[in-house]
Amino acid sequence: MELRHLELMRDLEHYGSLTAVARATFRTPSAVSQQLRTAQRDLRVPLVEPDGRGVRLTEAGRILAEGCTDVAAALERVQARWDAFRDDLSGTVSIASLPSAATFLMARVFRALDDTGIEIVIHDHDVAEAQFASLAAEVDIVIGHSLTGRRPAGTDGLTVVALAREPLDVAMAAGHRLAGQARIRPDDLLDCEWIGVPVGYPFDTVRLAIESATGASLRIQQRLRDNRLIESLVASSECVAILPRFTTPNGGGLVLRELEGVPATRYVSAILRPDKAERRAVRRVLDELRRAGAAGPLDYASVRSVAESTDRVEPGS
Structure with missing residues (x-):
């Protein structure tokens, strides 16, 4: 049993296909396929099986993938002790x-x-x-x-x-009608237009929680990833957004208000x-x-x- 065979099983489990493994390890698909054939010949057991147009690990392949994690961790523990011995x-x-x-x-x-x-x-x-x-x-x-x-x-x-x-707050322009409130409740936000984030991003979970608490759908005008861009658009409009407290400037036309009544952390x-x-x-x-x-x-x-x-x-x- 060779470590490179275990590493191949771990990579196949992670990346899901021979082509993806080849791309991630800077090899050709034929080279990865050849390594797989060698591993199955040496170990005398099928390590993958057909899965649609690709392959998936057999039970034997999964055992080797899990074993690679154990072996790699053991090697790193030895290296860490050696580094400590050498004060490196x-x-x-x-x-x-x-x-x-x-x-x-x-x-x-x-x-x-x-x-x-x-x-x-x-x-x-x-x-x-x-x-x-x-x-x-x-x-x-x-x-x-x-x-x-x-x-x-x-x-x-x-x-x-x-x-x-980190708390997540409701961001709005300093002149927004809700800016005078110390805290914002979900019902306060029903008539607002929103700058949101893509679906699946954590901040969108707050939007879903607000909709669940109110039974209403929020009006999302844009879905953006860049917080600086969102800050700029919110500060210059009547839109609101969910932004992180630690890194969002509170001032200069933009204010943050605590959201209560739904999880916002x-x-x-x-x-x-x-x-x-x-x-x-x-x-x-x-x-x-x-x-x-x-x-x-x-x-x-x-x-x-x-x-x-x-x-x-x-x-x-």
């Missing part, structure tokens, strides 16, 4: 993060790690909640969010570390493959992410003092 806290840690979460987390993390040998490469990804788990195969740490709990949808079998609990979490969670450098970055999350909103005046320490960041593509 270094290496590159790749992070894929929801931009609004990275905004209040990463400046503190960069500052805390400035005098270590750890280099962070960060990629910004704004995807639906169920898609964060798929990024865990590509990077060391994924920072995602959920409105339903600390474990985002689709993360079964992955390590999930809670980082922060997002859970920000780190998502990792179990083997990657064993790396010493990754564990240190996770510790700093937890500290940054516990500290709450970032004082943006302090960002200038750490700007020079972030020149080692390599922007993601």
Whole structure:
């Protein structure tokens, strides 16, 4: 039994097809198919079976895929102990993060790690909640969010570390008719026009909760992903939106009001493959992410003092 056979089963389980595995591992489909044939010949048991136009793992294949996770985690634990023995806290840690979460987390993390040998490469990804788990195969740490709990949808079998609990508020122009209220209830919003987010994104869960509480449908004028764009449109119109409290400017024509009567909190979490969670450098970055999350909103005046320490960041593509 060879580790490369186990890794192939794990990749097939994750990506779902030989073509997707080839694309993710920078090989040709024929090379992946040849490796699969070799694995089945060496192990003398079918590892995949037809599934529509593709294939799926047999029970034997699933056993090997699960075994790969165990073996990879064990190897990383040994590497972590070896690094500790050599007092070596270094290496590159790749992070894929929801931009609004990275905004209040990463400046503190960069500052805390400035005098270590750890280099962070960060990629910004704004995807639906169920898609964060798929990024865990590509990077060391994924920072995602959920409105339903600390474990985002689709993360079964992955390590999930809670980082922060952030209120979501109703954003509106300073001159909006509801701006004089300290809190907003679902019934107050029935006559409003909305700037929403795509269906499947966590903030849309608040819209669904408001509709469930009122029995009415909200009028969604636009569905956008970029919070800065949403802020601009809301501040210059009569529309309202749901935006995160920690990173949305409250002032300059835009105000935030607490929403009561429905769940309006997002859970920000780190998502990792179990083997990657064993790396010493990754564990240190996770510790700093937890500290940054516990500290709450970032004082943006302090960002200038750490700007020079972030020149080692390599922007993601």
